[in-house]
Amino acid sequence: xxxxxxxxxxxxxxxxxxxxxxxxxxxxxxxxxxxxxxxxxxxxxxxxxxxxxxxxxxxxxxxxxxxxxxxxxxxxxxxxxxxxxxxxxxxxxxx
Numbered sequence: 842x843x844x845x846x847x848x849x850x851x852x853x854x855x856x857x858x859x860x861x862x863x864x865x866x867x868x869x870x871x872x873x874x875x876x877x878x879x880x881x882x883x884x885x886x887x888x889x890x891x892x893x894x895x896x897x898x899x900x901x902x903x904x905x906x907x908x909x910x911x912x913x914x915x916x917x918x919x920x921x922x923x924x925x926x927x928x929x930x931x932x933x934x935x936x
Contacts, residue, residue: 919927
């Protein structure tokens with residue numbers, strides 16, 4: 842009779858441990874999900890903020906791009922023969 846009680850106690854203990862293990866796994870999943878959501882919200886808030894250093898860097902980059910575009914748009918001066926040919930073409934078209 843004593844042996845039956847021992848086996849029943851072990852079975853009950855095993856069931857209790859399985860329930861605890863399932864609860865721990867469920868709680869760990871909830872904790873992981875909440876950490877993910879917390880990180881997502883934290884990163885989205887940081888990305889939405891306007892940092893002055895980033896603004897200054899962006900303005901500096903835009904200034905450099907504008908200067909590079911101006912340098913590209915500047916054409917070298919024409920030689921005398923090129924100017925003469927251009928004048929002839931313009932007078933021909935303009936009358």
